[in-house]
Amino acid sequence: MPERLGSPRETPLFRRLVLVGIGLIGSSIALAARRQNLAERIVAVDKDEGVRARVAELGLADEIHADPAQAVAGADLVILCVPVGACGAVAKAIAPALAPGAIVSDVGSVKGAVMASVEPHLPEGVHFVPAHPVAGTENSGPDAGFPTLFLNRWSILTPAYGTDSDAVERVRAFWQGMGANVEFMSAPHHDLVLAITSHVPHLIAYNIVGTAADLERVTEKEVIKFSAGGFRDFTRIAASDPTMWRDVFLNNKEAVLEMLSRFNEDLAALARAIRWDDGEALHKLFTRTRAIRRGIISEGQDAPLVDFGRPRE
Helix, strand or coil, X not given: CCCCCCCCXXXXXXXXXXXXXXXXXXXXXXXHHHHCCCEEEXXXXXXXXXXXXXXXXXXXXXXXXXXXXXXXXXXCEEEECCCHHHHHHHHHHHHHHCCCCCEEEECCCCCHHHHHHHHHHCCCCCEECCEEEECCCCCCCHHHCCCCCXXXXXXXXXXXCCCCHHHHHHHHHHHHHCCCEEEECCHHHHHHHHHHHHHHHHHHHHHHHHHHHHHHHHHCCHHHHCCCHHHHHHHHHHCCCHHHHHHHHHHCHHHXXXXXXXXXXXXXXHHHHHHCCCHHHHHHHHHHHHHHHHHHHXXXXXXCCHHHHCCCC
């Protein structure tokens, strides 16, 4: 797989790209879109005055706004880079200002709830093409972004049946232009897959680090001082943005609870194997899970390097 972004486009895909919310994903899109000439003009929107000031200092956008409705006037692509629980309110706010033919997308880790909250607000002639870039780090804010965040990562598109095909293809080309691989799924299937590959692992990480935090009061600094690699990996995941993950769990509760129930059943079986000295069962499980890890690395979805080995060009 290529390790660097390809050559910039000769002509931009979009005239006016509006990014509502400038955290890790929004700032990385701004940097990648600029580098790859994917938009003539990049517009940043954030309600936080400090974030807007930092966006200006970093030169991430051509325009910076606090009011999303003002920013989206004349836009042909608007991407909602806010927590999934806020997408509906943003869609309602920008709807009157959207031009016919405009494309609205998002970057949320939950698709069913986002589609249900956004689509009812969009006027006729505006196309909604939901997207989820399966990429990220534990860092957040406009300083966290880098243009190769999406390189060789998957971006999953979940357009509803009957969505304008040209709009879908333009969004596909946009993500491919930033180095991503694009996959299509239905929203329910996406939410089930991500519940087990992302949401439940985050929930487990938050829980085990919380348990360790309670234990630390008894053992003083020993939990932190003697942390081994496994616990350090959990703390990296558990350092992710709390608002974003709160909204993920509340908006994908059915799939998360289903996967969590399955996990609890498997955990109980593992506890029984340990209690009854069933070494054969333990070895069989660990062999299977080792193969999964090797498969992830062979697919280029991880590397034993900082930021998955992605260059911060």
